[in-house]
Amino acid sequence: MQTVNLSAAMFELLSKVSPLNNLALFVFGYAVVAGFVHLLQSMKPSPPEDPYEDSQNAAREEMNGTIMR
Numbered sequence: 465m466q467t468v469n470l471s472a473a474m475f476e477l478l479s480k481v482s483p484l485n486n487l488a489l490f491v492f493g494y495a496v497v498a499g500f501v502h503l504l505q506s507m508k509p510s511p512p513e514d515p516y517e518d519s520q521n522a523a524r525e526e527m528n529g530t531i532m533r
Contacts, residue, residue, distance in 0.1 A: 478486055 481489070
């Protein structure tokens with residue numbers, strides 16, 4: 465069984481591709497990875513809202529006289 469050096473194989477593959485195509489492949493790969501990361505982050509549940517913070521804000525607004533009603 466012959467072992468394959470992945471970096472050498474990638475370098476040989478990329479050396480056959482023109483520099484413009486190389487840049488296009490890099491940009492496309494970056495966009496795919498960025499989209500995947502964005503998808504993973506959007507699936508993460510949002511943190512629960514803190515009711516204590518809301519009551520603190522209401523009390524602070526009352527003290528300042530800036531309550532909007």
